[in-house]
Amino acid sequence: MEFNNLANQIIEKTKAAGATDCDIVLAKATGKSVSCRLGKIEDIEESSDKTFGIRALIGSRQSFVSSSNFDTKNIDTLVTKVVEMAKLAPEDDTACLGDSSKLETEFAELDLCQNYETDTAIMVESVKKCEDQAISVKGISNSEGAGASYSTGEFFLATSHGFVGGYKSSSNSISCSVLAGEGLAMERDYDYAVARHHEDLTNPEEIGANAARLTLKRLNPRKVNSCKTSVVFDKRISSDIIRYVAGAISGNSITRGTSFLKDSLNKQIFRKDISIIDDPKITRGLKSSLFDGEGVRNQKTELVSNGVLKTWLLNTATAKKLNLKTTGHASRSVGSPPGTGTTNLFMANGMLSYDDLVGSINNGFYATELIGMGINLITGDYSMGASGFWIENGELAYPVSEVTIASNLTEMFLNLSAANDLEFKFGSNAPTICIEGMTLAGK
Numbered sequence: 001m002e003f004n005n006l007a008n009q010i011i012e013k014t015k016a017a018g019a020t021d022c023d024i025v026l027a028k029a030t031g032k033s034v035s036c037r038l039g040k041i042e043d044i045e046e047s048s049d050k051t052f053g054i055r056a057l058i059g060s061r062q063s064f065v066s067s068s069n070f071d072t073k074n075i076d077t078l079v080t081k082v083v084e085m086a087k088l089a090p091e092d093d094t095a096c097l098g099d100s101s102k103l104e105t106e107f108a109e110l111d112l113c114q115n116y117e118t119d120t121a122i123m124v125e126s127v128k129k130c131e132d133q134a135i136s137v138k139g140i141s142n143s144e145g146a147g148a149s150y151s152t153g154e155f156f157l158a159t160s161h162g163f164v165g166g167y168k169s170s171s172n173s174i175s176c177s178v179l180a181g182e183g184l185a186m187e188r189d190y191d192y193a194v195a196r197h198h199e200d201l202t203n204p205e206e207i208g209a210n211a212a213r214l215t216l217k218r219l220n221p222r223k224v225n226s227c228k229t230s231v232v233f234d235k236r237i238s239s240d241i242i243r244y245v246a247g248a249i250s251g252n253s254i255t256r257g258t259s260f261l262k263d264s265l266n267k268q269i270f271r272k273d274i275s276i277i278d279d280p281k282i283t284r285g286l287k288s289s290l291f292d293g294e295g296v297r298n299q300k301t302e303l304v305s306n307g308v309l310k311t312w313l314l315n316t317a318t319a320k321k322l323n324l325k326t327t328g329h330a331s332r333s334v335g336s337p338p339g340t341g342t343t344n345l346f347m348a349n350g351m352l353s354y355d356d357l358v359g360s361i362n363n364g365f366y367a368t369e370l371i372g373m374g375i376n377l378i379t380g381d382y383s384m385g386a387s388g389f390w391i392e393n394g395e396l397a398y399p400v401s402e403v404t405i406a407s408n409l410t411e412m413f414l415n416l417s418a419a420n421d422l423e424f425k426f427g428s429n430a431p432t433i434c435i436e437g438m439t440l441a442g443k
Contacts, residue, residue, distance in 0.1 A: 003026045003154075003156040003158075003166060004156075004158070004164060004166075006026065006052075006070075007024040007026060007156065007158035007164070008158065009075075010022075010024050010052075010054060010075060010079065011023075011024060011158060011159075011160050013075070013076065013079045014054060014056055014079050014082065014083065014160075015160060017056075017079050017080055017083040018058065018083045018087075019056040019057060019058055019082075019083050019086065019160075020057055020058055020059060021056075021057040021096075021097050021159075021160045021161065022054060022055060022056045022057060022159070022160045023054075023055050023097055023157065023158065023159040023160065023163075023294075023295075024052065024053070024054055024055075024156075024157070024158045024159075025052065025053045025055075025155075025156070025157055025332060025333075025334050026050075026051070026052045026053075026154075026155075026156040026157075026166075026334075027049075027050070027051050027052070027153070027154065027155055027156070027334050028049070028050045028051075028153065028154040029047075029048070029049045029050075029151060029152070029153045029154075030046075030047065030048045030049075030151065030152050031046070031047050031048075031149065031150065031151030031152070032044070032045060032046040032047070032120060032123070032149070032150055032151075033045050033123075033147060033148065033149040033150075034120065034123040034124050034126075034127050034147065034148050034149075035127065035145055035146070035147040035148075036124075036127045036128055036131055036145060036146055036147075037131070037143055037144070037145035037146075038131075038135075038143055038145075039128065039131065039132070041124060041127075041128075042145065044120065044124075049068065050068060050070070051066060051067065051068045051334045051335075052066065052067060052068075052070070052334065053065065053066035053333075053334035053335045053336075054066070054078060054079065054082050055082075055337065056082040056083050056085070056086045057086065057095055057096070057097070058083070058086045058087055059091070060091045060092055060093050060095050061086050061087065061088075061089040061090070061091055061092070061095065062086055062089060062092065062095040062337070063082050063083075063085035063086040063088075063089050064082065064335055064336060064337065065078045065081055065082040065085070065335070066334045066335030093320075094317040094318070094320045094321050095317065096316055096317060096320065097159050097160070097161050097294065097316070098159065098163065098292075098294025098295050098296045098315075098316050098326070098330065098338075099294075099296055099316045099319075099325065099326050100161050100162070102296045102297050102325070102326060102328065103162070103163045103291075103295050103296060103297065104163070104165060104290065104291035104295060104296065104297040104298075105297075107165060107167070107290045107291070108281055108290060110167075110281065110282070110283050110284070110285065110288045110290065111196070111197075111283050111284050112167060112168065112169040112170070112196055112284065112285075112288055113152060113167075113168040113169050113170045113196070114170045114172075114196065114197045114198060114199075117150070117152075118150035118172055118198045122198075123148040123149075123150065126148050126174055126204040127146040127147060127148050127174070127204070128146075129204040129205055129208070130146040130148075130174060130175075130176045130204035130205065130207050130208040131143055131145065131146040131176055131178075131208060132208065133204070133205040133207075133208030133209050133212070134146070134176050134178045134208035134209065134211045134212045135178060135212075137209065137212035137213070137216070139180050139212075139216045139219075140178050140179070140180050140212050140215065140216070141179055141180055141181060141182060141186070142178065142179040142186075143176075143177070143178045143179070144177035144178065144179065144188065144190075145176075145177065146174070146175065146176040146177075146204075146207075146208070147173075147174070147175050147176075148172075148173065148174045148175075148204075149171070149172070149173045150170070150171070150172050150198070151170065151171050152168065152169065152170045152171075153168065153169050153170075153171075154166060154167070154168045154169075155167060155169075157291075157293070157294075157295050157332070159294075159295055163291075163294075163295035165290060165291055165295060167289070167290045169196065170196055170197070171194060171195075171196060171286075172194065172195050172196070172197070172198045172200075172201050173192060173193065173194040173195075173201075174192065174193055174201060174202070174204055174207055175190060175191070175192035175193075175207065176190060176191060176192070176204075176207050176208050176211040177189070177190035177211060178190075178211050178212055178215050179215065180212075180215045180216050180218070180219055181219050185219070185220070187215060187218040187219050187221070187399075188215060188218075189211060189214035189215040189217075189218055189369075190211050190214070191207045191208075191210040191211040191214060192207065193207055193425065194286060194425075194426065195284075195286075196284045196285075196286065197284060200284065214368075217389075217399060218387070218399045218401075219399065220398075220399065221387065221398075221399040221400055221401035221402075222390070222398055222399070222400055222401075223400075223401075223402065223403075223442055223443040224365075224390055224400055224403060224440070224442040224443065225442050225443060226439075226440060226441050226442045226443070227439075227440055227442070228437060228438065228439055228440070229363060229364045229365055229437075229438065229440050230361050230364035230365070230391075230434055230435065230436045230437070230438070231364065231365045231366075231367055231405050231434070231435050231438045231440070232357070232358060232361070232364060232365070232366045232367065232391065232432060232433070232434045233367050233432065233433045233434075233435070234366065234367060234368045234388070234432060235421065235423065235425075235429075235430065235431060235432050236368060236369075237367060237368065237369065237370050238347075238430040238431065238432060238433045239345075239346075239347075239426065239428040239429055239430045240370065241347075241412070241413075241416070241430060241433065242276050242345055242346070242347050242428060242430055243345070243428055244375060244377065244409055245261075245276060245303065245304065245413075246278075246303070246313060246341075246342045246345060247377050248260060248261040248377050248380075248409075249261055249303065249309065249311070249312050249313055250312070250313045250318075250339075250340045250341075251312055251313055251314040251315060251317075251318025251319065251321075251322070251329075251340045252318060252339070252340060253377065254312050254318070254322065255318050255321045255322060258377070258378050259377060259378065260377060260378060260379055260380035260409060260410060261309065261380075264309050265309055265310075265311075265312065266308060266309065266310070267308065267309060268307050268308055268414075269304065269307065269308070269309050269410070269413050269414070270304055270307040270413045270414065270416060271307050271414065271416065271417065272306045272307045273306070273307070273350055273351050273417075273418070274304060274306075274307050274347065274348075274350065274413075274416060274418060275302060275304055275305050275306060275307075275347070275348040276302070276303045276304040276345070276346070276347050276348070277300065277301065277302050277303065277345075277346055277347075277348060278300070278301050278303055278313075278329070278342045278343055278344065278345050278346075279300040279301075279343065279344045279346070280292075280298045280299070280300070280328075280343035280344065281298075281299065281300060282344045282424070285343070285344040285424075286344065286426065286427045287342070287343045287344050287345075287427040287428075288343060288344060289343055292315070292326075292328045292329060292330040292331070292332075293315070293330035293331045293332025293338050293339070293341075294315060294316055294326070294330040294332070294338050296315075296316070296326055296328045296330060297328055298328035298329070298343065299328060301327065301328075301329075311327055312324070312327065313327060313329040313340045313341070313342065314326050314327045314329060314340065315329060315330035315331075315338045315339070315340050316330065316338070317337070317338065318340060329341060329342065342428070344424075344427070344428075344429075345427070345428040345429075346422065346424070346428065346429040346430060347418060347422070347429070347430035347431060347433075348418075348422070349418065349419070349420040349421070349422045349431055350417060350418025350419055350420055350431060350433075351417075351418075351420070352417060352418070352419050352420065353419060353420055353421075354419045354420075354421045354432050356419075357417060357418075357419045357432060357434050358391060358394060358395070358396075358432075358434075359394035359395075360394065361391045361394060361434070362391075362392070362393060362394070363390075363391065363392060364390075364391040364434075365386075365388060365389075365390060365391065365400065365403070365405070365438075365440055366388045366389040366390070366391050366396055367386045367387075367388040367405065368387065368388040368389070369386065369387045369388065370384045370385065370386050371384065371385035371386065371387075372384050372385045374406075375409075377409075379408075380408045380409040380410045381406075381408055381409075382405075382406060382407050382408060382409050382412060383404060383405075383406040384404065384405055384406075385402075385403070385404055386403055386404065386405050387399070387400060387401045387402070387403070388400055400442075402442075403440055403441060403442045404440070404441040405438050405439070405440055405441075406438065406439045406440075406441065407435070407437070407438045407439060411437070412435045412438070415435050415436040415437050416433055416434070416435050417433065417434045417435075417436075418430070418431045418432070418433050418434075419431045419432040419433070419434075
């Protein structure tokens with residue numbers, strides 16, 4: 001109600017100042033975090049933030065202002081300023097509010113916010129338990145620490161063409177990173193978990209034990225010869241592949257012609273057993289939302305179905321440029337125009353079990369960590385530093401470090417197989433995947 005009344009007042013003032021249309025974004029966030037190292041609490045931090053943004057349109061011209069000062073005098077000043085800025089802005093025939101024929105009117109109950117604050121004392125106990133479990137494992141020589149966080153957020157959007165909506169969300173996380181070995185032979189790894197509700201969070205001892213297990217497995221890595229081979233991507237990193245798809249089919253990339261997939265709509269880009277889905281309506285989903293960043297109805301969408309690319313990711317502006325309708329994928333921040341983005345993005349389970357997928361490889365590389373930013377979504381070229389394990393006769397044989405894996409995303413997609421071990425642990429999720437014929441640069 002606080003945001004509703006304020007938004008209505010700002011809309012009335014902005015229209016009275018000369019805007020033909022406008023929208024208001026209001027956001028509120030609180031959070032706290034705890035960290036410890038070697039049994040000692042290092043930091044306990046709390047934060048709180050509250051901001052608003054105004055977008056004013058005069059015909060096909062638009063401008064934006066934002067502030068954290070909710071004083072009435074400041075709001076009046078900003079309203080005048082944003083309208084004057086809009087008068088001077090360049091014309092843009094796609095500048096508009098969300099598609100009025102697609103606005104959300106029925107808000108789902110997705111249980112995105114717990115109804116209590118996670119107690120700081122519980123967070124302190126959790127990080128200590130997490131790290132204690134990790135460093136108690138034989139072979140662990142040091143700790144980079146454990147951390148826990150809790151936050152809540154509120155997002156509210158109101159527009160001059162009748163949309164009003166908002167929702168609250170919460171997030172809880174825990175993480176741990178430890179080291180094994182000594183000197184130049186030291187290795188590190190980590191584990192973490194995140195959930196909307198504290199009761200859904202993986203218990204801290206399990207996180208600590210897993211961080212230790214993963215670290216010890218990396219000891220005494222070997223170098224391998226350069227070759228062309230199959231590369232398996234662990235579930236911890238396999239979701240990178242679907243994020244590349246999302247980036248390449250975003251409305252801005254397509255309208256600018258800066259995507260290697262710009263000519264691939266309704267064409268086969270993966271094998272027929274691969275489907276990629278975006279679902280904003282998952283109960284307690286880490287990236288669920290009741291509506292998109294323009295107030296438009298969003299819904300479960302198959303981006304790739306049986307290997308075929310079925311849609312672009314569009315907001316109202318990029319849809320207008322392509323003479324299409326928005327797909328309900330507008331993203332929004334307080335001080336900028338609507339962009340495009342995904343919600344709970346995932347690759348559906350494939351046909352193979354994890355054991356069958358790895359067991360079918362006589363010699364190959366199992367990647368658990370990627371290093372660098374060697375992705376070009378204009379050409380599709382892919383090159384990343386990596387570490388992981390060498391596969392021999394269908395089993396993980398020994399750790400491997402300091403290699404580079406390279407290919408082109410077009411080829412990688414067509415040579416990708418997926419296991420059936422999908423888990424919803426993060427904002428984007430994919431099962432274990434295998435990509436055949438990648439170039440591995442080693443010693």
